[in-house]
Amino acid sequence: MLQIFIRFFSLGLISFGGPAAHIGYFRQAFVQELAWLDDKRYASFVALSQFMPGPGSSQVGFAIGYHRGGLLGGLAAFIGFTLPSFILLFLFAVTSTQLLDYPVTQGIIHGLKLLAVVVVADAVWIMFNQFCKRKPAILLMLFSVAVILLFPGIWIQFALLILAAVVGRQWLSSTATPAEPTKQRIKLNYLWLSIFALLFVGSTFIVSENISASESGLVSLFSQFYQVGSLVFGGGHVVLPLLQASVGDAMSNDQFLTGYALAQAVPGPMFALAAYLGAEIWIEQPLVGALVATVAIFLPGFLLMLVALKSWHALSARPHITGAIAGVNACVVGFLLAALYNPIFSSAVKDNLDMALVVIGFGLFKVLKPNIFYLVLSFAVAGAVTELI
Structure with missing residues (x-):
């Protein structure tokens, strides 16, 4: 367990670049260097992480830890990989009030907000090209953008996800006949499925009461973040619109975007943003709030x-299931595009200079493909300089 923890902790310290980069780091470390598993097994973990809602790269890491050391191994992998970003974002949350008194700090954060525009725009570009190749998928994406911009809210997003799954099942199912589809038996772990379902139903009931976490306690805080984690397909930046819809009432847009911008500047999973948000919401005991939100x-x-680790081959052989997932993926591209406009772009870009920095940054990001660390540093410096002058 200690070996698993140390290996993932070391990766959590240096893993800039988002889920795609994390998956590359994992393959290099655990397939090529340590040979904890082969390429075929690793590819199956990556495929399953794309099939399920949740944080994609962290799910792959959890699966590797589970493969190596059972359930405790999976937990060791999760804690090790997430701990560096958790600590950094928690510290940012508890010191942000004092730090924001300095103009340089305000400039750095503004620069990181502009970087968030670049990063999310790139994510929309990539995900559109990946998930919106067919006309029904494009129409689903456009419809979800329009609805979310007109009627923002987590329940609207939930309804759109269900609609997208139905449309995808009907019009985005693979036309190819899978090999031996009826001979592959699906063996799900119903214990973990029952736990997931009970927590989801309970969290949905609590969130439906429309009581903020700051008023009703840690149970409500847990419910809000659990529901978001249950509905996010695609991981990474896709968590942004659901989080904003879920906890946006508990803090200002500026606070929320500051946390998101800071999450760009630290290594590790994007879902660790929950540490910052939990600490900001549960100000009486910020460490408790950060821990509850993150878990x-x-x-x-x-x-x-855990439900499907042993059944992913059988699940992926069902055309209707893959079609439903394709519809959901197209829908979340729309969610992300709507979030790119509001609150990210509308809150970050204030004048022509900001827009110029975004355009230049996006061009550099697409053409030169610099290391994300250098891009973070560049935008932080640019923000500080523009604030001082």
Whole structure:
């Protein structure tokens, strides 16, 4: 367990670049260097993480830890990989009030908000090209953008996800006949499925009461983040619109975007943003709030991985299931595009200079493909300089 923890902790310290980069780091470390598993097994973990809601790269890491050391191994992998970003974002949350008194700090944060525009725009670009190749998928994406911009809210998003799954099942199912589809038996772990379902139903009931976490306690805080973790397909930046819809009432747009911008500047999983948000919401005991929010947002994805780790081949052979997932993926591209406009772009870009920095940054990001660390540093410096002058 200690070996698993140390290996993932060391990766958590240096893993900039988002889920795609994390998956590359994992393959290099655990397939090529350590030979804990082969390429075929690793590819199956990656495929399953794309199939399930939750934080994709963290689910792959959890699966590797589970493969190596059972359930405790999976937990050791999760804690090790997430701990560096958790600590950094928690410290940012508890010191942000004092730090924001300095103009340089305000400039750095503004620069990181502009970087968030670049990063999310790139994510929309990539995900559109990946998930919106067919006309029904494009129409689903456009419809979800329009609805979310007109009627923002987590329940609207939930309804759109269900609609997208139905449309995808009907019009986005693979036309190819899978090999031996009826001979592959699906063996799900119903214990973990029951735990996931009970927590999801309970969290949905609590969230439906429309009581903020600051008023009703840690149960409500857990419920809000658990529900978000249950509904996020695609991981990474896709968590942004659901989080904003879920906890946006508990803090200002500026606070929320500051946390998101800071999450760009630290290594590790994007879902660790929950540490910052939990600490900001539960100000009486920020460490408790950060821990509850972080556990809640990661837990659904891990429970679903445990449900289906032994059945992913059979699940992926069902055309209607893959069609439903294709519809959901197209829908979340729309969610992300709507979030790119509001609150990210509308809150970050204030004048022509900001827009110029975004355009230049996006061009550099797409053409030169610099290391994300250098991009973070560049935008932080640019923000500080523009604030001082």
